[in-house]
Amino acid sequence: xxxxxxxxxxxxxxxxxxxxxxxxxxxxxxxxxxxxxxxxxxxxxxxxxxxxxxxxxxxxxxxxxxxxxxxxxxxxxxxxxxxxxxxxxxxxxxxxxxxxxxxxxxxxx
Numbered sequence: 001x002x003x004x005x006x007x008x009x010x011x012x013x014x015x016x017x018x019x020x021x022x023x024x025x026x027x028x029x030x031x032x033x034x035x036x037x038x039x040x041x042x043x044x045x046x047x048x049x050x051x052x053x054x055x056x057x058x059x060x061x062x063x064x065x066x067x068x069x070x071x072x073x074x075x076x077x078x079x080x081x082x083x084x085x086x087x088x089x090x091x092x093x094x095x096x097x098x099x100x101x102x103x104x105x106x107x108x109x
Contacts, residue, residue: 003072003082010072023077030070037063 001009016025040060044050075082096102101109 003086006068007072007076007082010069011076013069014073014076016073020077023074026070026073026077030067030074033063033066033070037067 016022018025037060040056040063044052044056048056072082075085093102096109099109
């Protein structure tokens with residue numbers, strides 16, 4: 001599955017107020033789900049001596065799916081294509097790699 005297909009299919013499951021003109025809802029959902037990923041990782045450190053196992057990986061995979069869903073909805077609300085977002089991100093990172101500026105601060109490096 002590519003991002004375009006995911007974005008189209010996931011959009012069919014988007015049920016929230018003022019869909020199509022509500023970028024706030026998916027933004028808040030994204031931050032919440034990203035926090036859940038961080039919580040799972042934190043518990044790996046606290047409860048499992050920093051070691052992953054298949055069960056933990058599967059749990060994190062589900063949370064990452066939720067993060068992806070909210071990213072997709074936010075992109076849709078903003079009229080952006082996930083394919084384009086991914087492509088532009090890779091181009092940006094490749095440019096930084098070429099210039100030796102992967103490390104550092106700021107978007108324009």
